[in-house]
Amino acid sequence: MAAEGNAKPAKKLSLKENYALLTRGLGWEPSYEKKEDIFRTIDFEGVVIHDWDKWEDPFRLTMDAYWKYQGEKERKLYAIIDAFQQNNGQFNVTDARYVQALKVFINGITELEYLSHRGFNMLAREFPGVGPRIAAQMQSLDELRHATTQIHTISQYAKYFTGMNEFPYQFDRVWYLSIPKSFFEDAVTSGPFEFIVAISFAFEYVLTNLAFMPWMSGAAFNGDMATVSFGFSAQSDEARHMTLGIEVIKFLLEQDPANVPLVQKWIDKWFWRGYRLLSLLATMMDYMLPKRVMAWNEAWEIYYEQNGGALFADLARYGIKPPKRAPETIAEKGHVAHQMWSVFYANRDAVGFQMWLPSEEEMAWMSEKYPDTFDQYYRPRYEYWKAMEAAGTPFKNTTLPQLCQVCQWPCLFTDSGDPTTLSLRETEYQGQTFHMCSDGCKDIFDDTPEKYVHAWLPVHQIYQGNCFLPGVDPTAPDFNPMYEALRYMGIKPGVDNGDFKGGADATNWEKWTSRPANIHEGAYTDAVRDSHIKS
Amino acid sequence: MTVEIRTKSVKPLSLSFGHLQRRFGDKPATRYQEATYDIQSTANFHYKPLWDPEREMFDARRTAVTMKDWYALKDPRQFYYGNYTTTRAKQQDAIDRTLDFIEKRDLLRALPVDVRDLIVHAIVPLRHYEWGANTGSAHVAAYGYGTAITSPAMMNTMDRLGMAQHISRIGLLLDGNSGDSLSAAHALWTDHADWQGLRREVERMFVTRDWFEVFVAQLLVADALVYPLFFQHIDAAIAGGNGSALSSLTDYLMRWFDETAKWIDAVIKTAVAENADNKALISGWVLTWRDRLVPALTPIVQHALGNQSEDAVAAVVAAFNSRAAKLGLSV
Ligand SMILES: [Fe+2]
Ligand SMILES: [Fe+2]
Numbered sequence: 001m002a003a004e005g006n007a008k009p010a011k012k013l014s015l016k017e018n019y020a021l022l023t024r025g026l027g028w029e030p031s032y033e034k035k036e037d038i039f040r041t042i043d044f045e046g047v048v049i050h051d052w053d054k055w056e057d058p059f060r061l062t063m064d065a066y067w068k069y070q071g072e073k074e075r076k077l078y079a080i081i082d083a084f085q086q087n088n089g090q091f092n093v094t095d096a097r098y099v100q101a102l103k104v105f106i107n108g109i110t111e112l113e114y115l116s117h118r119g120f121n122m123l124a125r126e127f128p129g130v131g132p133r134i135a136a137q138m139q140s141l142d143e144l145r146h147a148t149t150q151i152h153t154i155s156q157y158a159k160y161f162t163g164m165n166e167f168p169y170q171f172d173r174v175w176y177l178s179i180p181k182s183f184f185e186d187a188v189t190s191g192p193f194e195f196i197v198a199i200s201f202a203f204e205y206v207l208t209n210l211a212f213m214p215w216m217s218g219a220a221f222n223g224d225m226a227t228v229s230f231g232f233s234a235q236s237d238e239a240r241h242m243t244l245g246i247e248v249i250k251f252l253l254e255q256d257p258a259n260v261p262l263v264q265k266w267i268d269k270w271f272w273r274g275y276r277l278l279s280l281l282a283t284m285m286d287y288m289l290p291k292r293v294m295a296w297n298e299a300w301e302i303y304y305e306q307n308g309g310a311l312f313a314d315l316a317r318y319g320i321k322p323p324k325r326a327p328e329t330i331a332e333k334g335h336v337a338h339q340m341w342s343v344f345y346a347n348r349d350a351v352g353f354q355m356w357l358p359s360e361e362e363m364a365w366m367s368e369k370y371p372d373t374f375d376q377y378y379r380p381r382y383e384y385w386k387a388m389e390a391a392g393t394p395f396k397n398t399t400l401p402q403l404c405q406v407c408q409w410p411c412l413f414t415d416s417g418d419p420t421t422l423s424l425r426e427t428e429y430q431g432q433t434f435h436m437c438s439d440g441c442k443d444i445f446d447d448t449p450e451k452y453v454h455a456w457l458p459v460h461q462i463y464q465g466n467c468f469l470p471g472v473d474p475t476a477p478d479f480n481p482m483y484e485a486l487r488y489m490g491i492k493p494g495v496d497n498g499d500f501k502g503g504a505d506a507t508n509w510e511k512w513t514s515r516p517a518n519i520h521e522g523a524y525t526d527a528v529r530d531s532h533i534k535s
Numbered sequence: 536m537t538v539e540i541r542t543k544s545v546k547p548l549s550l551s552f553g554h555l556q557r558r559f560g561d562k563p564a565t566r567y568q569e570a571t572y573d574i575q576s577t578a579n580f581h582y583k584p585l586w587d588p589e590r591e592m593f594d595a596r597r598t599a600v601t602m603k604d605w606y607a608l609k610d611p612r613q614f615y616y617g618n619y620t621t622t623r624a625k626q627q628d629a630i631d632r633t634l635d636f637i638e639k640r641d642l643l644r645a646l647p648v649d650v651r652d653l654i655v656h657a658i659v660p661l662r663h664y665e666w667g668a669n670t671g672s673a674h675v676a677a678y679g680y681g682t683a684i685t686s687p688a689m690m691n692t693m694d695r696l697g698m699a700q701h702i703s704r705i706g707l708l709l710d711g712n713s714g715d716s717l718s719a720a721h722a723l724w725t726d727h728a729d730w731q732g733l734r735r736e737v738e739r740m741f742v743t744r745d746w747f748e749v750f751v752a753q754l755l756v757a758d759a760l761v762y763p764l765f766f767q768h769i770d771a772a773i774a775g776g777n778g779s780a781l782s783s784l785t786d787y788l789m790r791w792f793d794e795t796a797k798w799i800d801a802v803i804k805t806a807v808a809e810n811a812d813n814k815a816l817i818s819g820w821v822l823t824w825r826d827r828l829v830p831a832l833t834p835i836v837q838h839a840l841g842n843q844s845e846d847a848v849a850a851v852v853a854a855f856n857s858r859a860a861k862l863g864l865s866v
């Protein structure tokens with residue numbers, strides 16, 4: 001028999017009410033164990049939280065809705081990936097140079113998605129409030145999705161092109177991959193609040209569009225439908241993550257005025273670190289995409305100077321200022337891509353992809369996009385190197401570069417006021433000298449030297465003899481340290497590295513597709529000439 | 536432009552990633568293998584974690600269990616993100632039809648008041664147990680070693696949130712969406728003597744740092760006692776004379792429990808078979824947690840089952856002991 005009160009029909013719940021009922025009350029105040037023994041990592045950073053319930057859940061997704069929504073996206077995405085594999089879609093891209101850019105992606109970015117997954121998992125465990133815990137859990141699972149879908153997409157390329165099938169191994173060992181690796185490890189080894197400001201706000205909210213829009217448009221322009229598909233599928237997750245980023249910042253700033261200087265310090269640090277990481281994208285956009293979308297300086301203007309400007313104007317009411325080192329990024333925007341490509345080119349025997357000098361057509365494009373810098377500083381350099389190639393004495397660097405103790409880029413950048421002077425900074429700490437590439441990195445080192453002295457700097461490690469495979473004898477007469485260091489890093493010397501022209505990818509590409517491996521230079525091999533004669 | 540590939544001349548350089556070739560030979564890999572093996576960093580960590588400066592960021596020493604290869608702990612369900620979400624979405628579609636059926640006919644609200652009270656008293660507070668389990672699995676996913684164990688632990692974390700929300704829906708079906716049953720269940724969980732034993736043990740898991748011990752305590756021991764006691768024995772007692780409306784909802788939980796047990800069993804069996812120290816260590820944990828959890832559960836089971844409670848507990852413990860023995864544990 002129904003009791004009184006049950007005669008009333010069941011209340012209709014809005015999505016918001018439904019979410020609140022199913023979620024909000026799940027936690028409880030522990031009484032058998034002390035709160036500080038349960039959540040052990042949330043106090044040491046000095047952030048003050050008075051009321052975790054003030055956290056506005058940005059997603060309001062119950063788990064059933066998450067499964068259905070994401071499951072549907074996965075069904076669609078894997079239908080595309082299956083078709084891509086069946087149709088040998090890897091050969092539909094513009095040319096084999098585009099694939100070199102994908103190598104940077106699988107080797108340098110995919111493991112960042114994985115680290116993001118693990119980092120958010122720590123927050124998912126350590127935040128005391130139910131709302132923030134669930135937000136972190138969902139993002140953690142999303143990031144696992146991103147790593148997974150990237151692996152499943154790019155695995156098809158890895159079967160046909162060199163330098164892509166050792167991505168986890170290389171990520172832990174290759175010298176320039178310590179740039180992304182150290183970036184994310186820095187975040188994960190920080191406290192939970194610094195991590196979430198670093199990743200959710202500084203990276204996802206402020207900088208992610210910069211990574212995403214040019215990169216995905218570049219993939220689309222160059223016929224890489226698989227990358228476009230996982231990219232756009234991930235973008236709907238990214239929209240949620242960006243919302244989390246801004247909610248986090250507002251929550252921290254509103255909880256206590258003591259949080260403002262901490263948040264400002266982390267914004268300054270992670271903006272700079274994120275910017276240095278994304279500079280890799282500058283090179284990919286300007287040099288590695290056979291069909292270009294926009295230049296790095298244009299992307300920086302749109303996605304940082306304009307969008308970021310509006311964001312920081314909005315945050316001014318909390319007492320937050322734009323990132324301290326933003327002016328340097330603007331001053332450098334005409335230089336970074338060219339300086340990096342030059343360093344990679346000069347060290348092409350020590351990298352896991354194949355390199356080329358920009359064609360006439362590409363240099364004309366750069367002159368137009370970079371009227372204040374390219375013709376004056378970089379064109380002469382490339383023309384000189386072209387002449388050396390033509391003379392059969394190509395320019396190569398034989399010593400490994402000095403790395404920045406913080407961002408781990410080679411100290412290749414010039415002073416923002418003077419593009420002819422290398423920017424070198426140093427700090428004495430405990431009787432040792434540490435080198436930095438910039439004021440931004442020096443700020444970071446000087447704030448927490450005890451953390452950065454532990455950085456695993458690959459070039460130092462190579463010189464100290466720590467980067468050889470077991471069984472290698474450095475006293476053997478035919479010992480070749482560069483060759484052995486490459487093997488340790490998972491780079492196949494003579495296959496993965498060196499010149500694009502004459503390399504395995506370019507040669508296979510022309511044999512398999514009968515199309516030029518470099519659309520700007522015409523055929524390298526008879527495979528292309530043959531097919532043109534036949535048709 | 537149509538691309539004509541001379542398919543005959545295209546022979547892939549390799550059939551799978553290098554790390555998979557070294558494990559399985561050069562043959563096409565499954566999506567589970569691609570998404571799982573060797574993905575977590577193992578070398579050349581840069582910084583001492585501020586939250587655990589004595590160890591590396593990923594460090595096998597966060598448990599006393601040892602493995603020569605942490606990727607031996609594989610998931611027989613072969614879940615990766617895509618087949619995990621599509622599997623759960625399909626299951627959710629099915630349970631949604633049941634929820635809809637029950638809601639439209641007000642089947643839970645039509646139950647006699649003492650039965651409804653019993654469900655609020657003895658079933659709905661388990662939403663907090665599930666939230667506790669969510670914390671435990673998040674701990675395993677965060678601090679575990681190797682993607683083979685951490686990825687399914689991540690999925691289990693989310694499953695537990697899903698199960699907590701499913702149990703909450705049972706509450707809302709009882710209270711007509713007022714949420715009164717949920718507040719009542721919260722008070723029972725935090726204050727009522729019947730639940731304090733279990734809450735005490737859940738909180739003890741929160742301060743257990745060894746992630747493998749958390750895995751054993753929560754997923755192997757506690758779940759193996761809680762699920763059959765509540766969703767079979769207590770459920771059956773309620774169903775007797777009151778129809779199967781509640782059972783059609785707890786069935787979802789039991790199916791999930793059975794599916795998940797395949798993963799748990801594979802992990803435990805492999806770790807126990809690895810070496811004698813693991814076997815002794817895990818067996819010790821199993822005994823300790825079993826002997827804490829059984830008395831902790833007794834009051835609430837007694838409340839629900841009265842004089843049948845002893846038999847129910849004995850049956851569930853016996854089933855657990857034989858499962859543990861099959862996994863190679865000495866219990
Ligand atoms: Fe991501
Ligand atoms: Fe730097």
